[in-house]
Amino acid sequence: MNKPVAIQGIKGSFHHEVAQRFFSTNTDVVECMTFDGTVDSLLKGDSDYIVMALENSIAGSIIPNYALIDRHNLSIVGEHYLDIQHNFLALAEQTISDIKEVHSHPMALLQCKVFFKDYPHIKLVEAKDTADVAKQISDKGIKGIAAIASNNAAELYGLEILAESIQTIKHNETRFVIVKLQNLETDKKGLNKASIKFELDHKRGSLATILNVMSDCKLNLTKIQSLPKIETPWKYAFFVDVTFEDYKYYEKASSIMQIMAENFKVLGEYKNARL
The missing domain is CATH 3.40.190.10 (Periplasmic binding protein-like II)
Structure with missing residues (x-):
């Protein structure tokens, strides 16, 4: 029997709505008042998945959530875009x-x-x-x-x-990701999006070189977010989303970036919800 899905907030929240749309309308949820609480629920085994907001088309990235996924070695296995009507x-x-x-x-x-x-x-x-x-x-x-x-x-x-609909920009979308402890799926069929993280030396052109690898391997960069490394002043980690038509293109790019970048990490491989 599947365990509940952890959400930030309670029933009636936008996270609850995403859980219902991504899984099913009768999905059981664990209500958590913080994103840290959702992660704790997952780590304790009280839930199988987390629904987590990652960015909004008006307010931008929710940076602490990138750090949560990275720090706890969680895996993104899906995404959902929700039109937010306040x-x-x-x-x-x-x-x-x-x-x-x-x-x-x-x-x-x-x-x-x-x-x-x-x-x-x-x-x-x-x-x-x-x-x-x-x-x-x-x-x-x-x-x-x-x-x-x-x-x-x-x-x-x-x-x-x-x-009704009092948000400043009427077309107001939030991107939610579906997160679990580990993604043990081996079937790569249908996967066409990935989230990765890497660090670079503070050298001229280091980021441009990585971006060229992505371009040469036919990857489309859809998101790049830098996050400072607190323990190393003026050094940054980069969180990147890419889409691709064929998994082998992404696989080739990943093998090259692992060599060129520091602490290269795959945060998740999943289906692009925009298609």
Whole structure:
């Protein structure tokens, strides 16, 4: 019997929605209030997979999550892009003028910042999870405080939508990855995307040389993210996503990069969700 899937947040959160879409609508979940908590769940054997947000089309990369995957030697086995529609939720029979505070995850507040410029009387308060705020408002019957959360959260916790789709950029996507302890799959059929990590000497052209290898081996670079090495000032690790038409191209590039780069590591090989 499969174990639950660990998510950051509770039922009704965007992570919960991704778990339902990637696995199935009746997927059991382990609710964790932090990403560290999801990793702990995986390490303890309480879950088989993690759903983890990695980047957003408005707010950019969630850098600590790259470090979590790397530090614990986790493996990315899939990805899912979710169109994030933020809604302004509160208890029924209230208007926006009745709302004094809005509580939500920092990322949600950032994505909806422009909307609240028209309502200077509303204080923005950071919280751990979008859906958890909605649940607290519902459970405790709190008036005067609103949440930024999904349609699912509104339905699940019986809240009224005071304003729909309040994010600054209407086409607002977050890329989620599906993570497990180890990927023991040997069948490479259908794999056309990979996430890798490497380090380079502080020499002129070192990164350009690696990028040329990718180009020569017909890899398409879709993402590059640098992360400082805390223990070595002014040295950086690079987290890179590549897509490819044939696994043998990627395999060739990997063998060359292992020689040219320091601490080369494959974080995951999986199917490109964009296709």
